[in-house]
Amino acid sequence: MSCVKARVLFTVLASVGLAILYGLKVNLSVAIVAMVNHTALADAHQGENDDALADVGFTCATPDNQNSTHVAQDGPFVWNELTQGYVLAGYFWGYIFTQYPGGRAAETLSAKWVLWTSVFVNAVFTLLTPLAAKYHYGLVITVRVIEGLGAGVSLPALHVLLSKWAPPKEKNRISSFVYAGMTLGTVISLPFSGVLASTVSWESVFYIQGALSLVWCLSWPFLVFDSPLNHPFISHEEKGMLVRELKLDKNENEESQSLSFPWRSVLTSVPFWAILVAHVCNNWGWYMLLVELPTYMKQVLRFEINENAFLSALPYLVSWIFSFILSTVMDKLKQKELLSVVQIRKISTGIASVLPAICLLGVAFAGCSRIAAVTLMVLAVMFISGMYIGFLTNHVDIAPNFSGTLIALTNTCATIPGFIVPAFVGALTHGNQSVWRWQLIFAITAGIYVMEFIFYTIFASGDVQTWNQPKSGKSAPEAARLTIDTKI
Helix, strand or coil, X not given: CCCCCHHHHHHHHHHHHHXXXXXXXXXXXXXXXXXXXXXXXXXXXXXXXXXXXXXXXXCCCCCCCCCCCCCCCCCCEXXXXXXXXXXXXXXHHHHCCCHHHHHHHHHHHHHHHHHHHHHHHHHHHHHCXXXXXHHCHHHXXXXXXXXHHHHCCHHHHHHXXXXXXXXXXXXXXXXXXXXXXXXXXXXXXXHHHHHHHHHCCHHHHHHHHHHHHHHHHHHHHHHCCXXXXXXXXXXXXXXXXXXXXXXXXXXXXXXXXXXXXXXXXXXXXXXXXXXXXHHHHHHHHHHHHHHHHHHHHHHCCCCCHHHHHHHHHHHHHHHHHHHHHHHHHHHHHHHCCCCCHHHHHXXXXXXCCHHHHHHHHHHHHHCCXXXXXXXXXXXXXXHHHHHHHCHHHHHHHHCHHHHHHHHHHHHHHHCHHHHHHHHHHHHHHCXXXXXXXXXXXXXXXXXXXXXXXXXXXXXXXXXXXXXXCCCCCCCHHHHHHHCCCCCC
């Protein structure tokens, strides 16, 4: 192991762990297309006239290159759009409740084991999903709620681990690689789920991906540790560098336990609210595309499940690449002192909000033009990755001592769109999968992105806040040394 740096092992395994969590989050979005009996649903909707806005004629025709005699890929479950929305939203109902407990547990106990528990719970309950579905959709919702409860602790745990393993000069690269796991998991899971659902069975999506995820659970406990201080096989050189650069000491965990969280100061902090509002607004668009994109590709643009899955993954592949390019460019500008930290945060958040809004408006007017719609959606998801070096890392800028809890608080609120979006889309498209309805959905999402940009640009800050050191006797120089360099 001496030839492999401990922080490299952490970076790779943390990214893979995050990829697993996001892969297991989105696989149902593809599998549900193969699980639902679309023919039975279409028959049930025949003759429904209770929707005055329905425009049955304004739907996309089946492409010429698809066989007109093709038999619909139907599953066994007659779940209408509202039920599908509840099933997809179940994950987020659980995800919202464990953010803060996860953040405090990671800061005061063991971030390593908090993240392990997160992945393990998701792997086990993914394996139970087919059995639950065969009994009742309510059990599927329950399983997804439990998966969400497990996944909710992941980001706070990673924030804490990064503060122990990412030295200032490498924080840009390490953070980018770790958070890129969100996108990487989506890139792999969407097409993989499509192939499994179309060539094997919808059940195999959950059995195979759940089993593969358990492999990570076997390796993580033996290769990753909470801190360089308690790592058994880290080299003396690497340990010394990390301890020196990150100002680690043997009493760090006891100090973090004794440092009380400054609730009043945080809740009255304008920079904190800027992050929170940006996080909530951006997640609305993120979940809109993450959860609902496969449905839009199938029901409106008429892609079959196999090509649907690959095209749904394409935006996240491009996003994964773009995140590295953007972080590198911003890092160069920061090193040359052409941009400050707060300027980088605001520009990156602008990229992640204004440009996706423009793209989604373009999708709304593209109608049934499949090439234009897919191109614009790819660009929208690509630009959203600006959030990784925008508001998503701003927590560390304003309060490095409480970054785990701060991300837990903003991510708790930002999870609300996760269960509103599927229900919102399900309600608008119930019995009416028309282009017009999806235009309305995309236009509303674009408006929310614009709100994010305006609020964050006005109120965001890149400075360490005074409440970062509540009731401590540390001097200003000591407090300054605690600030983690977040150049990205």
